[in-house]
Amino acid sequence: xxxxxxxxxxxxxxxxxxxxxxxxxxxxxxVLGLATGETPLGLYSNLIxxxxxxxxxxxxxxxxxxxxxxxxxxxxxxSYARYMRDNFFDKIDIDISNTHIPDGMxxxxxxxxxxxxxxxxxxxxxxxxxxxxxSDGHIGFNEPTSxxxxxxxxxxxxxxxxxxxxxxxxxxxxxxxxxxxxxGIGTILEADTVILxxxxxxxxxxxxxxxxxxxxxxxxxxxxxxxxxxxxFLDEPAASKLKLADYYKWVYSRKPSIDAKH
Ligand code: PGA
Numbered sequence: 001x002x003x004x005x006x007x008x009x010x011x012x013x014x015x016x017x018x019x020x021x022x023x024x025x026x027x028x029x030x031v032l033g034l035a036t037g038e039t040p041l042g043l044y045s046n047l048i049x050x051x052x053x054x055x056x057x058x059x060x061x062x063x064x065x066x067x068x069x070x071x072x073x074x075x076x077x078x079s080y081a082r083y084m085r086d087n088f089f090d091k092i093d094i095d096i097s098n099t100h101i102p103d104g105m106x107x108x109x110x111x112x113x114x115x116x117x118x119x120x121x122x123x124x125x126x127x128x129x130x131x132x133x134x135s136d137g138h139i140g141f142n143e144p145t146s147x148x149x150x151x152x153x154x155x156x157x158x159x160x161x162x163x164x165x166x167x168x169x170x171x172x173x174x175x176x177x178x179x180x181x182x183x184g185i186g187t188i189l190e191a192d193t194v195i196l197x198x199x200x201x202x203x204x205x206x207x208x209x210x211x212x213x214x215x216x217x218x219x220x221x222x223x224x225x226x227x228x229x230x231x232x233f234l235d236e237p238a239a240s241k242l243k244l245a246d247y248y249k250w251v252y253s254r255k256p257s258i259d260a261k262h
Pocket of ligand 1: 133135138
């Protein structure tokens with residue numbers, strides 16, 4: 001796990017966008033794993049700008065989103081399907097028919113989750129997965145005590161996540177759906193490369209537990225310690241509870257070349 005601490009989230013977002021852009025230039029047909037929430041918005045807006053001025057193209061990309069609310073239609077303003085169209089897909093040259101999001105309205109949820117896993121396999125697996133982290137340590141919507149081998153399935157949100165996400169539902173926790181579909185931790189760990197972004201002091205405890213604590217289902221993101229290729233992009237506040245912050249900075253500042261940093 002490579003922990004990279006930036007002075008602020010703008011510089012972290014630029015570096016993360018450069019990382020994604022370089023991966024995309026190496027493999028224009030890459031399979032991208034995508035996240036929602038507040039965290040990836042800055043990364044997406046950097047990628048949108050790069051796409052608009054012809055530096056990168058998503059025309060050959062296939063994408064799979066991590067998660068979706070159960071019982072919310074894909075056109076509802078709170079669905080992650082709508083979030084992706086509004087904040088990313090409608091602003092880049094991706095072919096919308098190559099984008100995939102779990103179907104929160106599926107009649108047969110289990111079958112739909114199995115089909116989602118199969119689509120990922122049929123696409124050749126995820127090359128690069130983008131993640132945020134919940135203040136309770138979740139990745140995707142894999143809440144604490146999720147099996148570290150889990151696959152795409154339905155989960156029930158914790159009260160902490162419901163409170164955290166109420167801001168997207170007019171501040172009303174009762175409006176936040178209780179159930180979600182999410183790629184499993186086992187699914188996420190099969191991505192070739194993972195990048196996780198975390199900004200703000202509200203993520204500091206989860207980030208420290210993820211990177212420096214024991215591997216435990218109580219902090220689902222700690223499972224990333226078992227993945228061979230993970231980069232963590234942080235701003236200073238999100239890094240503020242890391243015991244080895246100075247070491248991570250020292251290591252990064254001595255990387256041999258700019259190219260190696262991406
Ligand atoms: P946030 O959510 O980006 O809205 O903080 C992150 C997450 O829950 O993974």
